Amino acid sequence: MEHKQSPGRRNFIANSVKGSIALGVGMSCPGSLLTACSPSMRVGASMAMTGFDQKPLPYKYDALENIIDAMTMEIHYSKHAAAYSTNLKAAATAEGVNMNDPLFWQCMRPKQAGNAPIGNLQLAISKAFGSFDDFKKQFGDAGKNRFGSGWAWLYADNDKNLKIGSSANQDNPLMDISDIKGFPLLGLDVWEHAYYLKYQNKRADYVDNWWNVVNWDFVQARFDKM
Numbered sequence: 001m002e003h004k005q006s007p008g009r010r011n012f013i014a015n016s017v018k019g020s021i022a023l024g025v026g027m028s029c030p031g032s033l034l035t036a037c038s039p040s041m042r043v044g045a046s047m048a049m050t051g052f053d054q055k056p057l058p059y060k061y062d063a064l065e066n067i068i069d070a071m072t073m074e075i076h077y078s079k080h081a082a083a084y085s086t087n088l089k090a091a092a093t094a095e096g097v098n099m100n101d102p103l104f105w106q107c108m109r110p111k112q113a114g115n116a117p118i119g120n121l122q123l124a125i126s127k128a129f130g131s132f133d134d135f136k137k138q139f140g141d142a143g144k145n146r147f148g149s150g151w152a153w154l155y156a157d158n159d160k161n162l163k164i165g166s167s168a169n170q171d172n173p174l175m176d177i178s179d180i181k182g183f184p185l186l187g188l189d190v191w192e193h194a195y196y197l198k199y200q201n202k203r204a205d206y207v208d209n210w211w212n213v214v215n216w217d218f219v220q221a222r223f224d225k226m
Contacts, residue, residue, distance in 0.1 A: 055102060063110045067209045072197045076189075077105070100151060100172050103187045104194075109215040117216045121223045128162040135164070136211060142166040143190045143207045152207075154186040154219070160226055166190075183226070186219050 057077050062070035116132055117125060129135040135154075143152035146166040153165050155173045158181075165180035167173070173182045188210060195206035 055105075057105055059108075059110060064108060064213050067111060067213045068108075068195070069198045072193075072195065075197070076193055099174070100170055100187060100189065103184060104189045106218050107186055107188075107215055108210075108213045109218075111212045115212055115214060115216065117220060119220065121216070121220045124162055124223070129164070138164050139186075139188070140204075140207045143188050144204050146190050149191040152188040152190060153180065153184050155180065155182040155184045156223075156226055157182040185222050186214070 057073075060070075061073040061077070064073065116122070122132065125132055125135045129138055139152055139154060142164050143166065146152065146168070148168065150166055150168045151170075151172065153163075153167065153173055155163055155165065157163055162185075163180065163182060165173070167175075167178050167180060171178045172187070173180050173184050188207065190203060190207070195203065199206040
């Protein structure tokens, strides 16, 4: 009997490919946020630039101390994220063709004093949310108030307006099933395995401290290519 894959699985694969391009290439395709590249260009870019293999972490496990401890980073990256990558490869093989974690790693860097966006990104954030402090509060609330596992996002809608939102589990703004739609610029993982060893049930402390390690140069580069 012929085995047919469910629409849900096919949609997951399609969105994972689309997400891989968005995260790995950083919006290298010109034009509108989500529709500029043809499907063949998307798949080709994904396989060439990101593939389905887990990429090396861009810093050492202890590089984000004392915001995120080395043991959490190692377990999160080498166990949880590695399992997602393996499962995606298996699903892709089954179809004959994880977005969120690759973005999370690149959105962080070792702690820097006075860490904040500058230039046109800072102006856009202030215009959209009132001020950088207002943005941090709204974004932080999105992460703190997400029920269960999920993500907080800074993303751009189809009109390139900056928005803040959250998604459940491994959903992201590129997915049809997500409550929010757009192109992700900055993502915060609020699954318990991202913070529990250091912060236990104090998710709010994790979210507040996380601002010290945000890689605004990476976010800026994505913003500039919109």
